[in-house]
Amino acid sequence: NILKHFAPPPLGRLKHLDTMSSPRAAASSIPNSTSVNSQNMGEDDSLRRAWQLGAESTSEGDKDLPRANSLMDRADSTIKMAGSNLQLQRADTFPTEDKELRHAATMPMTFDISAARPFCCGLWKLQQLVGFVLGVVSLIVFSVIHPIEAHSAATSMLGVTLLCACFWIFEVLPVYITALLPMVCIPLMSIQSSEYIATAYWNWVSMLVVATYLVDIAMEHVHLPRRIALALLLRVGVVRPSTLLACFMGLCWVLAMFLNSIAVTLVITPFAISLTNAAEEQVRNAADSSVDYAQEEGADEAALQEAVARGNAEAQRLQHFADGVLIGIAYSASAGGIATITGAIPNYFLAAESALAGQVSWLSWFAFAFPTSLAVGVLAYIVLYVRYVRHLAFEGISKEVIEQEYQDLICEMGPMSRDEVAVACVQVVQILMLIFRPFTFSNWVTSPHGDALVNDATLALVPAMTLFLIPSVISPGQAILTWPTVHEKFDFG
Numbered sequence: 001n002i003l004k005h006f007a008p009p010p011l012g013r014l015k016h017l018d019t020m021s022s023p024r025a026a027a028s029s030i031p032n033s034t035s036v037n038s039q040n041m042g043e044d045d046s047l048r049r050a051w052q053l054g055a056e057s058t059s060e061g062d063k064d065l066p067r068a069n070s071l072m073d074r075a076d077s078t079i080k081m082a083g084s085n086l087q088l089q090r091a092d093t094f095p096t097e098d099k100e101l102r103h104a105a106t107m108p109m110t111f112d113i114s115a116a117r118p119f120c121c122g123l124w125k126l127q128q129l130v131g132f133v134l135g136v137v138s139l140i141v142f143s144v145i146h147p148i149e150a151h152s153a154a155t156s157m158l159g160v161t162l163l164c165a166c167f168w169i170f171e172v173l174p175v176y177i178t179a180l181l182p183m184v185c186i187p188l189m190s191i192q193s194s195e196y197i198a199t200a201y202w203n204w205v206s207m208l209v210v211a212t213y214l215v216d217i218a219m220e221h222v223h224l225p226r227r228i229a230l231a232l233l234l235r236v237g238v239v240r241p242s243t244l245l246a247c248f249m250g251l252c253w254v255l256a257m258f259l260n261s262i263a264v265t266l267v268i269t270p271f272a273i274s275l276t277n278a279a280e281e282q283v284r285n286a287a288d289s290s291v292d293y294a295q296e297e298g299a300d301e302a303a304l305q306e307a308v309a310r311g312n313a314e315a316q317r318l319q320h321f322a323d324g325v326l327i328g329i330a331y332s333a334s335a336g337g338i339a340t341i342t343g344a345i346p347n348y349f350l351a352a353e354s355a356l357a358g359q360v361s362w363l364s365w366f367a368f369a370f371p372t373s374l375a376v377g378v379l380a381y382i383v384l385y386v387r388y389v390r391h392l393a394f395e396g397i398s399k400e401v402i403e404q405e406y407q408d409l410i411c412e413m414g415p416m417s418r419d420e421v422a423v424a425c426v427q428v429v430q431i432l433m434l435i436f437r438p439f440t441f442s443n444w445v446t447s448p449h450g451d452a453l454v455n456d457a458t459l460a461l462v463p464a465m466t467l468f469l470i471p472s473v474i475s476p477g478q479a480i481l482t483w484p485t486v487h488e489k490f491d492f493g
Helices: 023-029 038-086 098-106 126-145 149-170 181-188 194-198 204-221 224-236 241-258 261-296 301-337 345-351 362-389 399-413 418-439 456-466 483-489
Strands: none
Touching: 126 149, 149 181, 181 194, 181 456, 194 204, 194 456, 204 224, 204 261, 204 345, 204 418, 204 456, 204 483, 224 241, 224 261, 224 399, 224 418, 241 261, 241 301, 241 362, 241 418, 261 301, 261 399, 301 362, 362 418, 418 456
16 A cells, blocks of 8 residues: 555656655645646645655554564564574484474474483483472472461462473473373362362363373373284184174273273274284185185086185175174274263263263263163174174184284284383273272362362373383383374374
8 A cells, every 4th residue: 555655646747756855745845836737736636645645654654663573573583492492402303294393392302312311211311300300399398398387378389380390491291291280289289179270271071081092092002902902812712703793892892981982993993904804815715725626626617616606705704794893893982982981072071061060970970871881782792793793604713813913913013011011000090090089089188178179180190191201111212102192193282
């Protein structure tokens, strides 16, 4: 608009305009021009108004220039800060994705995985150890010793604040995981209730979901469900169709109670497809062997065609059974998810309703919904058995096929490591804490009025956050669970 206002006028109308130094001067001098006739006076008036508008727009633009410069300065300082953080990393540790690059600028020590980490079994640098010590000491000094006796809750809160500050500055934990510390520390230190603190994030049910998702991601990362399934099938030996369907459905049903039905389905389904494909290959190889044997024995063409048709029919029946296995995984995971608040997404929304606030816990939901979950799971198995297994003339998957699958897992992940054991222990501890919370922490940590301050969300976060403090054997220099692993599957930061 300013450029339009300052467009040069026709020379025939304003002959002396080139001598003017500013739009205001030109505008003021237009009425004094004697070289224009009365017909041009109206046009000159409109030109004068246009130039006056241009001058006013220029003055307003001048006012906006400092604000624009301020924004540019702040953007430049932000870029410089991010660049200085990135300079702390080695070039080979830079992520390639835009989101991960922003996280790397925020958490340079977390992403600099190739740096020497001589402390805590190769998990921390010196500054991270210093930050851990400073944070823990500050928490103890202000929350246990209470330098200001008259305001014990305030001094305890100051200790939590200093703990978070030290962990943030020195990157003892990823910044987004450090942000969960108040949800754990404040209720356990009897400052405020878990339900109240959770409102600063989402709500207590959402925080419970975050805690269970973190453990789910760790289990998937170390391939623990796949190893459990293979170990179970190896103990059975030759796996008949009914047994295979029962193993998959039972495993999914149990895992979906304590993890999440969607996560369990996504983890088990690829393994089930791989196993059924191997079984189909076994059937086709047996059919080819029978055809070769018939040819060696000099069988006629009709016998050979019959053998080929029999092998194809067997393979088709196995494909039909594979469909039943996949449906069984989905049914059993949904049935298991009924049993707990964290098992299925609809359960989250119902438990978070204000009408149920403070009345439903993880254990009370489990006690109410477990019989329904069990009945649905058994009924689903019976239906699928009648529909897909009863008339199946397939002898079963040989032990050799399962052993080959297990060897593929060994080649990919190695033998069972300390990482898998640690994740399994964390999962068991989380389940036990949720089960026994109404009988333990709810009675131990209370307000002056006797109200329970700790709920399921706080207790579920405690074992989940320890996964970021346990050094990994498979990936030296990192914790069992890292922020890039979490961010890839659960983008809440």
